[in-house]
Amino acid sequence: MQLDTNSKKVEALGKILERKRCLIVLDDLSSVTEWDMIIQSLPKMESAKPDCNYLQGKRILQKHCSSEKGSIYKLEVLANRDALDLFTKKVFKEAINLDEQPAMMEEAQRILKKCNGLPLAIVTIGGFLAKQPKTPMEWKKLNDHISAEFEMNPELGIIRTILMKSYDGLPYHLKSCFLYMSIFPEDYSISRTRIVHRWNAEGYSSEVRGKSTMEVADSYYIELLDRSMILPFHYLFGSRKGFSSCKLHDLMREISISKAMEENLVFRMEEGGSMNTQGTIRHLAISSNWKGDQSEFESTVDLSRIRSLTVFGKWKSFYISDKMTLLRVLDLGSTSGLVDHHLEPIGKLVHLKYLSLRGCEDIFHLPDSFGNLKQLQTLDIVRTKIAKMPQTIINLTKLQYIQTDNDINRRDVWTSFCCVVLPFMARLVYPGSVVFPRGLSKLKALHTLECVDITRGEAILQDIKRLTRLHKLAVAGVHKKNCQEFCSTLSHLTCLKSLFVGSQGEAGLHGCLDGLSSPPKTLRSLKLWGALDKLPEWIAGLHNLVKMGLWYTELTEVEGTIQVLGKLPNLSVLHLWNKTFKTAEPCCFATRREALFPSLTLLVLEYEPGIGSVEFEEGTAPKLELLFFRHSTSFSGLSSLPSLKEVRVHEALHNDDMKDTRAQLAMNPNKPVLKFIA
Known part of the structure; x- marks a missing residue:
């Protein structure tokens, strides 16, 4: 039934619903306005509880259907076995066992992967293949040319037509964001x-009613998830952000690639692909399998017009060209074969706003010409070997995000390099961090700064103290001589939400953080690395803290630590890593006496020999969903955790006696899953 505001059908629908009990299916609901129009035509049923089923439009239903817990039900896609059964029934008119035909099974799995459990896609493709020769070669031909089949074959065209409705229903700003994702390879975790x-x-977002451009861009990501245009991939327990990465459904990716090429938005250089371009290409992606030369590279695309360059696979020296005068995004994340001298030309890319060298492990320093990138907003050098920033970085006054490692484990690689190649540097650089030049305070726009070596002198701390817009800070090298100035610096950073503090040696952080009288009240994430003996008293007052991580803290007051952390009202994620506690014998992590950890959803015990057992008293950790441990630990009270969904154990413990743990989980009404992982 099609409804509009003037239709008599609205009144007729209302009368039907007054007399009968109905299941209402709303297809292709895409806006709050449409829902408001529909809900007005429904009679008020005071005793009824609405049950809302959805494939898309979760955001809309949450606004209108969430007054009753559990009233929103997401229709899940078919499981792998069910999808295969449906496929074979459609192709062969009966469910057959393809395990006996491995070549057919391989191609069937490729087809089903593209369908991703969607019944419409499975039935349509299965119906088409039912009329074709049932051979592996025929199915392989479909897999290899699925895009062309969608375009040319009327039987399969219905899938494209329906999927295009989802794309056509996107507002303009989301269409650009969705097509942009065709840059990434198939099955790529984005x-x-x-x-x-x-x-x-790229300028896809702008400030709206007090929200920054980054917050607006992040809201676009959430909206694409809600509309099922992208698939959630990696979930972060306890995080407000939820999913930290996504993938494109194979069929939706075909739509994205097709439309992006049609609009000359994205061109992908790949072996076997078309090298013909029409019009001006704005975004260039080089696939890992492309084997072309400089002549082909420069003749295929007008390099003077491209706005972004993304390289997957092996680096070639001609990829950065003097002609790229309008380039805004240079993404070389995990590019292999990239070395320092390849970066010399980047100083000519004066419009660059985003530079990623993430995972380029043969990069040791940035060129001085880096200081010419006056428009740069984001610099990502995570998992490189850059240990010192060039002096010219202080010229980049628009820089907002500097992302480096805050993993002190990186010290092994860097220290070895220093001792062999640059022995004098080993005395100057704190392992696992980056040395910044004086004058960093000029970068007033900085939002994220990690991980800064503050070992030598107070000048760098004076600079950081003036960066009052900082939301995320990671530092290493705190010690007795600089800790007072460091605590003074923290008290000035009133916007700080995330803090990592690291130190090494026997002294570690012992007594270094006690001088912080007024920690940032906005702090939501705190990670401490280094010997402490006991937690600083001010931690008990961090009522907004959501995440806590402790490494090598060697705390001696086990029960006192549990009491402090357990009383933090919003603590959702707790990581206890190597040597969190230092005790003569393995201790008991017990949550007795009081209802502790009221908001905890994730507890990680990572190689923590100081904890021999964990006890959960009834009423504690009522929201705990995931428990993860890597060393042999005994548990009690698992059956009383009302929200527990999953217990993950390191695979090395698979042969340990897990009978008691299994028995407790079996008694839990939630029936939590026990998983062994690498």
Whole structure:
């Protein structure tokens, strides 16, 4: 039934619903306005509880159907076995066992992967193949040329037509964001941070009612998830952000590639693909299998017009060209074969706003010409070997995000390099961090700064103290001589939400953080690395803290630590890593006496020999969903955790006696799953 505001059908529908009990299916609901129009035509049923089923439009239903817990039900896609059964029934008119035909099974799995459990796609493709020769070669031909089949074959065209409705229903700003994702290869896990920073650099978002451009870009990501245009991939327990990465459904990716090429938005250089371009290409992606030369590279695309360059696979020296005068995004994340001298030309890319060298492990320093990138907003050098920033970085006054490692484990690689190649540097650089030059305070727009070596002198701390817009800070090298100035610096950073503090040696952080009298009240994430003996008293007052991580803290007051952390009202994620506690014998992590950890959803015990057992008293950790441990630990009270969904155990413990743990989980009404992982 089609409804509009003037239709008599609205009144007729209302009368039907007054007399009968009905299941109402709403197809293709895409806006709050449409829902408001429909709900007005429904009679008020005070005793009824609405049950809302959805495939898309979760955001709309949450606004109108969530007054009753559990009233929103997401229709899940078919499981792998069910999808295969449906497929074979459609192709062969009966469910047959393809395991006996491995070549057919391989191609069937490729087809089903593209369908991703969607019954419409499975039935349509299965119906088409039922009329074709049932051979592996025929199915392989379909897999290899699925895009062309969607375009040319009327039987399969219905899938494209329906999927295009989802695309056509997107507002203009989301269409650009969706097509932009065709840059990434098939099955690629697309980091949320990466794509949101890139959208922001491309100018896809603008400030709206007090929200920053980055926050607006992140809201676009959430909206694409809600509309099922992208698939959630990696879930972060306890995080407000939820999913940290996504993938494109294979069929939706075909739509994205097709439309992006049609609009000359994205061109992908790949072996076997078309090298013909029409019009001006704005975004260039080089696939890992492309084997062309410089002549082909420069003749295929007008390099003077491209706005972004993304390289997957092996680096070639001609990829950065003097002609790229309008380039805004240079994404070389995990590019292999990239070395320092390849970066010399980047100083000519004066419009660059986003530069990623993430995972380029043969990069040791940035060129001085880096200081010419006056428009740069984001610099990602995570998992490189850059240990010192060039002096010219202080010229980049628009820089907002500097992302480096805050993993002190990286010290092994860097220290070895220093001792062999640059022995004098080993005395100057704190392992696992980056040395910044004086004058960093000029970068007033900085939002994220990690991980800064503050070992030598107070000048760098004076600079950081003036960066009052900082939301995320990671530092290493705190010690007795600089800790007072460091605590003074923290008290000035009133916007700080995330803090990592690291130190090494026997002294570690012992007594270094006690001088912080007024920690940032906005702090939501705190990670401490280094010997403490006991937690600083001010931690008990961090009522907004959501995440806590402790590494090598060697705390001696086990029960006192549990009491402090357990009383934090919003603590959702707790990571206890190597040597969190230092005790003569393995201790008991017990949550007795009081209802502790009221908001905890994730507890990680990572190689923590100081904890021999964990006890959950009834009433504690009522929201705990995931428990993860890597060393042999005994548990009690697992059956009393009302929200527990999953217990993950390191695979090395698979042969340990897990009978008691299994028995407790079996008694839990939630029936939590026990998983062994690498």
